[in-house]
Amino acid sequence: MNEEEKDLLPSTTPQETAIDVAAALASIVPWVGGPVGAVLAGMSLTRKINRVREVLINMAEQIKDFQLEASEKYVKTEDFQDLLEKTLRQVADERDETKREAYAAFLANDIKSPGEPYDEKVRILRTLEEVQADHIRLLKALLQEPDLKFAETMVTGSISQTLRRRLRDMSPERIADLAHQLVDMRLAELSSLNTTMTARGAEDLRSRITTYGHRFIQYIIAAS
Numbered sequence: 001m002n003e004e005e006k007d008l009l010p011s012t013t014p015q016e017t018a019i020d021v022a023a024a025l026a027s028i029v030p031w032v033g034g035p036v037g038a039v040l041a042g043m044s045l046t047r048k049i050n051r052v053r054e055v056l057i058n059m060a061e062q063i064k065d066f067q068l069e070a071s072e073k074y075v076k077t078e079d080f081q082d083l084l085e086k087t088l089r090q091v092a093d094e095r096d097e098t099k100r101e102a103y104a105a106f107l108a109n110d111i112k113s114p115g116e117p118y119d120e121k122v123r124i125l126r127t128l129e130e131v132q133a134d135h136i137r138l139l140k141a142l143l144q145e146p147d148l149k150f151a152e153t154m155v156t157g158s159i160s161q162t163l164r165r166r167l168r169d170m171s172p173e174r175i176a177d178l179a180h181q182l183v184d185m186r187l188a189e190l191s192s193l194n195t196t197m198t199a200r201g202a203e204d205l206r207s208r209i210t211t212y213g214h215r216f217i218q219y220i221i222a223a224s
Contacts, residue, residue: 051100084107102136128220131185135185138167139217151203159205160176
C-alpha cells in the first residue's frame with residue numbers, strides 16, 4: 001500500500017462516520033463503495049472500525065484493477081451485503097493480522113467469483129472464524145511443492161517429519177495438536193502423522209488437504 005492510499009482512510013476520530021469510510025473506499029473502487037456504506041451504516045462504529053478499515057482497503061487493492069459486469073451486479077445484491085456484514089462483524093473482533101488478511105482475501109475472491117452458492121460461502125466464513133493463524137500456516141505447509149531432490153536422499157519418512165522441517169519454529173506437540181484440529185474441521189486428512197512411508201510420499205503432502213480444504217484455501221489466499 002502506498003502513502004497516498006494509506007491516507008485515504010485516516011485514523012479514527014470521534015466524528016468519523018460510516019459515510020466517511022464508504023466514501024474513502026469508493027475513491028479506490030467506486031462500484032463497491034455504495035454497498036459497503038449501506039452495511040457500515042448499520043454497524044456500531046467503535047475503535048474496532050480500524051480493523052474493518054484495514055480489511056476493506058486491503059480488499060479494495062486486490063480488486064481495483066478487476067472489472068466484471070457480473071461482479072458489479074453482485075455487490076448490489078442482498079446476498080453480498082448479508083455476507084459482507086457477517087464478515088465485517090467477525091473482522092471487528094479479530095486481533096490477528098494474518099487472519100484479517102485472510103478476511104480481505106475472502107471478500108475479494110467472493111467479488112471476483114460471484115457465482116458460488118451463498119451457503120457454501122457462509123460455511124467458509126464460519127470456518128475462517130474458527131481457524132487460528134497457525135492453522136493457516138499449517139495448511140500452507142501442506143501445500144508446499146515437494147522437494148524431490150531431498151526425498152531422493154531419504155529412504156523413508158513421515159508426515160510429522162516433513163511438517164517439523166517446514167515449520168521449524170513450531171513444536172512437534174503444537175503441530176500434532178493443530179493437525180488433529182484440521183481433521184476435525186474437515187480441512188485435512190492427517191490421522192497418520194507418524195506412520196512410516198516412502199520419502200516421496202512423505203514429502204508431497206498436497207493430497208492431504210481435503211476437497212473442502214482446497215475450496216477454503218482458494219477463498220482466503222489474496223486475489224491477484
